[in-house]
Amino acid sequence: MTAVVVPSPRTVGRTAESRVLTTAVEDGSRQRGGTVFVLGEAGIGKSRLVTEAAEHALSRGMRVLRGRASASGAPAPFRPISEALFSLTRESGLPTDPELVPYRPSLARFLPEWRDATAFGDDESLLVVAEGLLRLLAVLGRDVGCLIVLEDLHDADAETLAIVDYLADNLVGQPVVLLTTARSQAGPAWELVRGGGRRSGVTVVEPGRLDPEGVRELVASCLGVPSDDVPGAAVDRLFRDSDGVPFVVEELLDSMVAVGGLVRDPDGWSVRGEGHTPVPVTVVLSVSHRVDRLAPEVAALLHVAAVLGRRFPLSVVRAVCGLEQADLLRHLRSAVEAQLVTPDRPAPEWYSFRHALTADALLARLGASERAELARRAADAVEVDHPGLPGEWCTSAAILRLESGDVATAAGLFAEAGRRMLADGAAATAVDLLRRAHDLLAHDDEERVAVLELLLNALAEAGQVEQALALAPDLDDPGLSVERQASLHTVLARVAVRAGLWAQGAEEIASTRALLGPDVAPRLTAEVDVIAATLTLETPGADRRTVAERLVRRALRDAEQADLPEVACEALELLGTLTRQQDLTESDGYFTRMAELAHRHRLRSVQLRALARSGVNENLRSGRAARLRRAHLQAFQVGAITEGYLLEVNLVMVAVLRGEFVRAAELADHCVPVVTRMRLRYSIRYVLMAKAAMFAHRGRRSGMTRALAEFDRWDGRDSHQMPLVHGLCEAFCALLEENRPQAVRALDDAIASEAENPTNYVLAGRYGLRVLLGVLGGEMGWREYEEAAAVPAGALAWNRQFLHLAKAVLLGRAGQSAAAAAAMVEHLQISEPFAMARHLGLRLAAEAAISDTWGSPANWLREAETYFHQDDVPAITSACRVLLRRAGVSATQHRNGTANLPAPIRSMGVTVREHEVLRLLAERLGNTEIGKRLFISPRTVEKHVASLLAKTSQPDRAALNRFAIDHVIGGMD
Missing domain, CATH: 1.25.40 (Serine Threonine Protein Phosphatase 5, Tetratricopeptide repeat)
Structure with a gap:
């Protein structure tokens, strides 16, 4: 009897589908990644298509990773991804690229070799894990491209599907191709594939059933003959009984030959016994015929394997069957030769059925x-x-x-x-x-x-918040103890708080309190009070902060008494945030206690949060950001990815306020794509607002408008960040355009927005810039200044710099020139970290100083004019030049090379030509010799010397010579 080659040695009837997959693979090798979903019914040939695509990728030198979901009962998280990455440790080892280091704790889910006891990832949301996988695949495919094949998504767990969804959204432009298969049956995978087909960079391929000619070609391939040599009766029967499903065609063909229904004689293949040889009409019968041809011990082994699922471990099969190792391997060899099972490549101790329908057919044979x-x-x-x-x-x-x-x-x-x-x-x-x-x-x-x-x-x-809340009736079972019911309601309250369902959360807390009654042990109420405090802060009411603070203080006391460190740390964190606006020192104390408690109980993520929160305090107090940057670096070092990006978003705004616009742009460019992919909505809005501020603080209105338009698309206009949009973006952009009335309106909008929707933001202008502009405009005076200076927010460095300016203007207007100058010194000291705000303040104060004749407005204006000229802010640069002329001082002529002058010299308004003269004065040359060197007349040299005496405040030429030696020659050394 002639053997049938099953499966067919070549793919039949899939030319168009193969072309799509080949193109996707080639695009991936050219750094143009994407996703292809292959969707179809069982046995339609999905695995054959992706196998050919994988072979094509290997032929191009690409990295190829393959994994398959499990059909045995409840799916295991990430199994197909773990299986796909398993080959990394066997082939070339794990990549050592620095950019992957922060993601190692997350990737350890797939790669145990990256587990590190010193790292933690308790913030490892699925999005963090997915981002880590995306970066790993991009590293693997950096030079040659990477293909990751995930089969049988219909059997995959929800976590795997979430990661596939993330990859499908973000592979465009990456050197990675994701190729998946799934059955066309209702379920989460089907929904994912259908939704993915509408996205850019995603293609859905749906191979259909074969027509009679396709069946003829497939049979010819299995029999190893030209298609014309296949009997028409065989094609008709096989097409009728298989409905054109390739796997069923092959199974039926194998059975048909085995029972003599299709035989080969000297004249070729022919159908025999149409009337008395029954043709199997189901795969069950087809598989049964093949199994019945095997030894009984092999059949028993296959039945045990089928009970274990499509994939099965040899150790368990051996134990159940009571076989020796040699007998087990011999029986397996028979099953492999019968094309029923195959070694599972990623896991050598495992085997799998060639097709899921094979396992189903075997189970159907069992009672x-x-x-x-x-x-x-x-x-x-x-x-x-x-x-x-x-x-x-x-x-x-x-x-x-x-x-x-x-x-x-x-x-x-x-x-x-x-x-x-x-x-x-x-x-x-x-x-x-x-x-x-x-x-x-x-x-x-x-x-x-x-x-x-x-x-x-x-x-x-x-x-799944709605599903959790739907379980609420189960919580009030009278058969449960009161404590147990209260505990369940507390858990449900937390669920509601996480989802922002404040009313529902309040109902659950009320139920908890009603169950516990007034006389209850502190260990039962501490967590309840912390949740209640959070809910109180989200509930409108004038005394909400007072009530929340009272609740959280009680929670802290009870948590400490009951030795509940996690609850105590949560209470300390909330207290530190609540007291930040009233007393930074007290707030620091809470964060310090939080860090110490977390250290004592080895709550490493809580320690990191404590460092970050205290870093925010340090920045608010002084403008310095060392602690915040340390927390940011540490977060990525230990794998706390989400916390790391939350801190990075904050650091964008810190860099903007410090006038470090290049750094701000770099940080924003780094974190915006990631927080957007991870759907961290609060962080997305905040960083987009910070980007708008970055443009605003350079007078770039078009850039600010674009960033705010994107901010609006993330529902920014309804967020707590609107006061900052008005106060840090719109107001500053207007000031750099010399439109003070518009800036005042923006600041008033910020105050109104904060009153309507109170927030913890205190840098929007109410306690600083708005007072300064009010004083300059004559609408505010000492009363408003003292009110702002008396509140804790007025003591923050960003606000205090503007209040010092307001104080100086008020003192100068009152004729107290010395006191006004002293206030300016305070401004210069406190504003040192904030480059742009410092120079804007100099421009604003100089105008008042010229009018009221106090201070050194010309020097301030020269410094401000140089700063804004270098940053190409024309309106305010022009205003500084106009004010310089009003002060009776000529404006600086900016020639090529001004930017290369030493900063102290440039800030004095020294021109390029004057600097050349100053360099020659350091050589103690006379006017004639200097003139010869520079090809100018001695009279012109004398004018430059006179100007230098005035700008450098030197009493005579000898002193100017010494100044030149110290600041020009010495500066060069």
């Missing part, structure tokens, strides 16, 4: 009792082979116990697996497992409630 017995024996083997059931084995054992009929044990294992998944950050998978445990434990109150509490937390972590 219910036989299947349950095999499941029981498999579960026993798993527990013996893997003590403690680590990793996926806990879920696998739970499924096997459930199939064996041991419901109680299965429920406990599902609960334990869910708890582990929740702790590991796989919240969506945890929800699936805990729901199964909860349903199975419906009549076991104590265990069920424990699972319910875990389930509520998992739903919250997974963002």
Whole structure:
């Protein structure tokens, strides 16, 4: 009997689909990545297409990674991705690129070699994990391109689907191609694929069933003959019974030849026994025919394997079948030769069925009792082979116990697996497992409630808030203890707070308090008070801060008494934030206590947050950012990616206020794409507002307008950041355009916006710049100044610099010139970190000083004019020059080379030519000799010398010579 080659050695009827995949692979090798979803029914040929694409990628020298989701019961988080990355450790080792270092704790989910006990990633949201994977793939494909193939997404866990969704959104322009397969059946994967098809850079390929000619070609390929040599009767029968599904065609063809329905004689292939040889009409019968041709021991092995799922471990199969290793391998060889199973390449100790339908067909051959017995024996083997059931084995054992009929044990294992998944950050998978445990434990109150509490937390972590709140009726079971009910309502309150459902959160807290009553142990109320404090701050009311502070202080006391360090740290953090506006020193104290408590209890992420919050205080107090930058660096070093980007967003604004616009642009360019991909909406809005401020503080209105338009697209106009938009963006842009009335209106808008929607932002102008402009315009005086200076916000460095200017103007207007000059000295000291604001202040104060004849307005204007000229801010540069002429001083002529003058010399208004004269004065040359050197007349040299005496405030030429030696020659050294 002639053997049939199954599967076919070549792909049939898929020319167009193959072309799409080939093009995608070639684009990826040229740094033009994207995503291709291959969608179709079981057996349609999806795996064949992606296998050919992978072979093409290898032929081009690309990195190829492959993984497959599991069809055995509840999916394990990230299994196909972990499987795909498994080859990295076997081939060339893990990449060492510095840009991956911050993401190692997140990537350790897939690559255990990157687990580091000194790092932590408790903020490892799925978006952080996805971003880390994106960067890893980009590194792998940097030179040659990278193809990652993930098969059977219909069996994938929710976490894997979320990462696939993220990659599909962000692979355009990367040297990475994502190629996936999924069945065209309703479910999360189908929804993902359908939604992905509408996105840029995503292609959906849907191979259809073969027509009769396609079936003829496929049969010819399997038989190794020209298509004309395939009997028409065979094509008709195979097409009829397979409906054109390639896998079924191959299975039926193999069975047809095996039973003599299709034979080869000297004249070629022919159909025999149409009337008495039945043609199988289902894959079950086809697979049965193939299995029945094998030895009984091989068939038994395959049935055990099918109970374990499409993929199965050899150790468990061997234990259940009671085989010696040599016998096991011999039987497996027979199954491989029969094209039923194949070695699982990424995991050498595992095998898999060639097609999922094969496993289904084998299971259909088993009776219910036989299947349950095999499941029981498999579960026993798993527990013996893997003590403690680590990793996926806990879920696998739970499924096997459930199939064996041991419901109680299965429920406990599902609960334990869910708890582990929740702790590991796989919240969506945890929800699936805990729901199964909860349903199975419906009549076991104590265990069920424990699972319910875990389930509520998992739903919250997974963002399934509505589903969590829908469980509220289950919390009031009269069979539960009061403490247990209260604990569950507290968990639900946290869920509501996370989702911003303040009213729902308040209802849950009220239910908790009603259950606990007035006389209750502090350990039960501490967490309740912290949540209540947070809710109070989000509830309109004049005394909300007072009430919130009272609640959180009580929570801190009770948490410390009950030894609840996490709750105590949460209370200290909230207290530090609440007291920041009243007393920075007190606020620092809370953050210090928070850091010490976190250190004592090894709460490393809390330690980092404490450092970051105290860094914010340092910056507000002095304008310095060393601590904030240290926290930012540390966050990435230990893998706290989300916290790191939150700090980086803050550092963009810090750089803007310090006038470090190049650094601000670099930070913004680095973090905007990431926080946008990660959908960190608050951070996206804040950094876009900071970018708008960056443009505004340079007088670039068009850039500010573009950034604010993007800010609006992220619902910025309804956010708490609007006071900063008015006060830090619009007001400053107007001032640099010399439009003071517009700046005043913007600052008034900031104050009105803050009154309507109170925030913790105190740098929007109310306690600084608005007072200065009011004093300059004559509408404000000592009363407004003293009111602003008396509140803690007026003591912050950014605000204080403007209040010092307002004080100087008021003193100068009152004729107290010396006191006004002293106030200017204070301004210059406090404004030193804020380059742009400092020079803007000099321009504003100089105008008043000229009118009231006090201070050194000419020197201030020269410094301001030079600064704004160099940054190309024409309106304010021109205003400085006009004011210089009003002060009776000639404006600086900016020639080529001005920017190269030493900063102290440039700030005095010294021109390029005057600097050339000054250099020659350092050589103690006379006017005639200087004139000869510079090709100018001695009279012109004398004019330059006179100007230099005035600008450098030197009494005579000898002193000017010494000044030249010290500041020009010495400066060069």
